[in-house]
Amino acid sequence: MPVSSDVDAGESRSESDEGSPASDGDRLPVNELFESLQGEGRLAGVPSVFVRTSGCNLRCWFCDSYHTSWEPTHATMRVEEILAEIESHDADHVVVTGGEPLLHDPVVSLLDELDARGYHTTVETNGTIYRDAPIDLASVSPKLASSTPTPERDPTPEDGPTDAGEWAERHEDRRIDLDALAALVEDYDFQLKFVVSERDDVEEVTDLLARIRDAAAVPVRDTDVLLMPEGATADRIEETRPVTAELAREYGFRYTPRLHVNLWNDAPET
Numbered sequence: 001m002p003v004s005s006d007v008d009a010g011e012s013r014s015e016s017d018e019g020s021p022a023s024d025g026d027r028l029p030v031n032e033l034f035e036s037l038q039g040e041g042r043l044a045g046v047p048s049v050f051v052r053t054s055g056c057n058l059r060c061w062f063c064d065s066y067h068t069s070w071e072p073t074h075a076t077m078r079v080e081e082i083l084a085e086i087e088s089h090d091a092d093h094v095v096v097t098g099g100e101p102l103l104h105d106p107v108v109s110l111l112d113e114l115d116a117r118g119y120h121t122t123v124e125t126n127g128t129i130y131r132d133a134p135i136d137l138a139s140v141s142p143k144l145a146s147s148t149p150t151p152e153r154d155p156t157p158e159d160g161p162t163d164a165g166e167w168a169e170r171h172e173d174r175r176i177d178l179d180a181l182a183a184l185v186e187d188y189d190f191q192l193k194f195v196v197s198e199r200d201d202v203e204e205v206t207d208l209l210a211r212i213r214d215a216a217a218v219p220v221r222d223t224d225v226l227l228m229p230e231g232a233t234a235d236r237i238e239e240t241r242p243v244t245a246e247l248a249r250e251y252g253f254r255y256t257p258r259l260h261v262n263l264w265n266d267a268p269e270t
């Protein structure tokens with residue numbers, strides 16, 4: 001279901017300095033909640049309920065969830081309401097995504113409650129924040145330099161309320177946190193999922209991988225590394241898929257499709 005005016009937006013809601021809606025008590029900012037097939041990563045194809053939180057500490061120019069990052073929605077739901085909505089679906093896998101879901105304190109209560117009910121939980125995160133929570137699969141997508149907004153890659157409307165220029169430096173400063181990445185791979189079953197726009201991206205993937213391997217006390221195998229074509233439309237994926245697949249073969253990494261983009265062109269609630 002789309003989460004909009006039918007949900008109490010929360011009276012004491014406030015904006016954080018990141019322009020993200022702040023979570024409040026046991027309420028989470030939720031942009032949408034729906035059942036679909038997991039489209040990405042090693043669980044691709046598995047029927048799953050998606051909880052998409054709103055608000056992000058980064059601003060990727062290509063973000064396919066514009067209304068959780070560049071222009072976040074503000075409706076909130078109580079953890080109990082989220083659980084009831086999840087339980088109304090048949091799936092036993094839940095994907096908590098965003099925006100950046102680990103920004104919000106109440107996400108831990110949500111994950112605790114899902115764990116108590118026997119759900120398999122995947123958390124889709126940009127890897128800049130660590131939280132201690134029952135996460136079955138940490139799906140970590142560290143952001144490469146090619147994600148940083150520039151005047152040429154500015155998704156905001158001209159004269160709109162959000163200024164991509166303001167975000168370029170903040171995004172660049174925040175996008176890699178080695179301590180958070182090492183803690184995520186040490187504590188959870190994980191996949192490292194890199195968005196590939198062009199061939200040059202792979203150098204940064206191998207550099208960052210070496211740094212994560214240095215910092216983490218657990219092995220990171222090449223097959224824990226997934227390359228995913230950048231694209232929020234089937235047409236764009238057509239352009240980025242060949243180089244992404246070639247790089248996966250050359251370097252021994254995994255390729256992951258974006259099934260939902262090919263099937264539904266990343267329409268809302270898919």
Ligand SMILES: C[S@@+](CC[C@H](N)C(=O)[O-])C[C@H]1O[C@@H](n2cnc3c(N)ncnc32)[C@H](O)[C@@H]1O
Nearest residue numbers: 062063064065098099124125126141230231232
């Ligand atoms: C919208 S993000 C939300 C979770 C978290 N903020 C993150 O970036 O990992 C969900 C996934 O979509 C990926 N993604 C976002 N926009 C994309 C695009 N245009 N092409 C390919 N992947 C994209 C992210 O890298 C991440 O793996």
Ligand SMILES: Nc1nc2[nH]cc(C(=O)O)c2c(=O)[nH]1
Nearest residue numbers: 036037038039097124260270
């Ligand atoms: N079907 C589908 N699979 C997904 N896997 C990760 C997604 C995300 O936005 O985090 C996503 C999504 O938005 N839709």
Ligand code: SF4
Nearest residue numbers: 056060063069099126
């Ligand atoms: S980190 Fe994730 S949600 Fe945030 S802007 Fe990038 S892709 Fe979008």
Ligand SMILES: [Mg+2]
Nearest residue numbers: 064065266270
């Ligand atoms: Mg998505």
